[in-house]
Amino acid sequence: MEGEDAMRFFIENPAPSTLVDVENKVNKFIDLQPKDRNIVLVTSGGTLVPLEKNMVRYIDNFSAGNRGAASAEYFCKSGYAVIFLYRNYGMKPFVRHFEGPWTGIFTKKSVGSSSSWEIKDSLRNVLNNSLENLELMNERNQLLCLPYTTLTEYVWYLRTVAECLKCIRSRALFYLAAAVSDFHIPSQDMSEHKIQSGAGKDKLELTMRPVPKFLRYLVDSWAPEALIISFKLETDENILIDKARTALHRYNHQLVIANLLSTRRRSVAFVTLDSVAWLHLSDEDLRNGVEIEDYIVSRCVQLHKAA
Numbered sequence: 546m547e548g549e550d551a552m553r554f555f556i557e558n559p560a561p562s563t564l565v566d567v568e569n570k571v572n573k574f575i576d577l578q579p580k581d582r583n584i585v586l587v588t589s590g591g592t593l594v595p596l597e598k599n600m601v602r603y604i605d606n607f608s609a610g611n612r613g614a615a616s617a618e619y620f621c622k623s624g625y626a627v628i629f630l631y632r633n634y635g636m637k638p639f640v641r642h643f644e645g646p647w648t649g650i651f652t653k654k655s656v657g658s659s660s661s662w663e664i665k666d667s668l669r670n671v672l673n674n675s676l677e678n679l680e681l682m683n684e685r686n687q688l689l690c691l692p693y694t695t696l697t698e699y700v701w702y703l704r705t706v707a708e709c710l711k712c713i714r715s716r717a718l719f720y721l722a723a724a725v726s727d728f729h730i731p732s733q734d735m736s737e738h739k740i741q742s743g744a745g746k747d748k749l750e751l752t753m754r755p756v757p758k759f760l761r762y763l764v765d766s767w768a769p770e771a772l773i774i775s776f777k778l779e780t781d782e783n784i785l786i787d788k789a790r791t792a793l794h795r796y797n798h799q800l801v802i803a804n805l806l807s808t809r810r811r812s813v814a815f816v817t818l819d820s821v822a823w824l825h826l827s828d829e830d831l832r833n834g835v836e837i838e839d840y841i842v843s844r845c846v847q848l849h850k851a852a
């Protein structure tokens with residue numbers, strides 16, 4: 546059962562008009578899966594909290610979306626079907642290798658007096674591999690990308706996807722790498738139009754309300770048979786492991802992957818109620834293009850197999 550706080554959230558923040566379409570896409574995707582294929586929901590990116598209904602300003606959570614996009618790719622390679630719930634315009638699996646400034650992909654080649662722009666030699670193989678992999682994943686129906694922007698969209702989509710996945714029971718894995726806002730302005734408290742500055746206004750005061758901890762409802766009622774893995778991001782290493790443990794005690798799920806903002810690309814800790822196992826990449830690993838998500842995902846896949 547959802548608690549009062551969650552029910553109030555869903556009443557105060559009505560479903561986006563896109564929800565039915567998302568639900569249809571997810572159900573169709575699940576139907577296309579062979580019976581022995583596991584499905585993972587990977588969430589990725591920050592959630593945006595608008596300050597106005599006709600939004601000009603907003604508050605955002607930090608996330609470049611790399612963890613989620615890279616992990617989705619490794620889950621695909623491990624044979625999972627991946628529902629990738631990602632922040633719109635954020636990084637996406639396979640195409641993420643080209644999501645920098647597109648002008649950086651090309652180089653000017655001159656032959657005699659004429660010249661033309663071509664893909665850099667160093668990127669040609671990467672481009673081929675990425676597009677081949679993407680095509681293969683599409684042919685095998687292994688990847689469904691669902692964009693969200695706001696916190697409200699994220700929460701509605703998360704609940705809907707979880708309910709659709711209920712039918713595959715323990716074959717479902719939730720890998721929650723998105724950075725979800727802890728505070729928001731409920732729709733009825735939000736200014737209709739752009740908040741005005743001007744004479745006599747020397748400060749802007751906002752009242753934000755806590756966002757219910759949806760992880761609790763995911764574990765207890767939306768996806769009670771699935772394996773649920775959440776992430777914990779902190780900037781102070783002295784509290785990181787304690788916060789991860791607190792989440793495990795509070796929500797009663799299986800694993801928290803803890804990371805610090807400054808070292809998230811090279812170090813993570815796998816935290817369970819009775820263990821902490823750190824994984825560190827060396828400088829050499831990083832120089833060789835090794836990605837920590839490769840290791841994180843293979844560990845999660847092992848855990849899912851053993852569950």
Ligand code: PMT
Nearest residue numbers: 608609610611612721722725756758759760775776777778
């Ligand atoms: O995207 P990158 O730049 O590559 O960075 C990846 C990352 C650092 C963002 C990622 O590795 C990470 O740590 N993501 C989680 C960030 C975080 O700590 O989020 P949180 O404190 O908002 O949430 C922790 C967990 O509680 C999450 O699993 C979230 O789904 C859940 N939560 C959060 C708030 C809320 N109201 N309800 C929730 O259920």
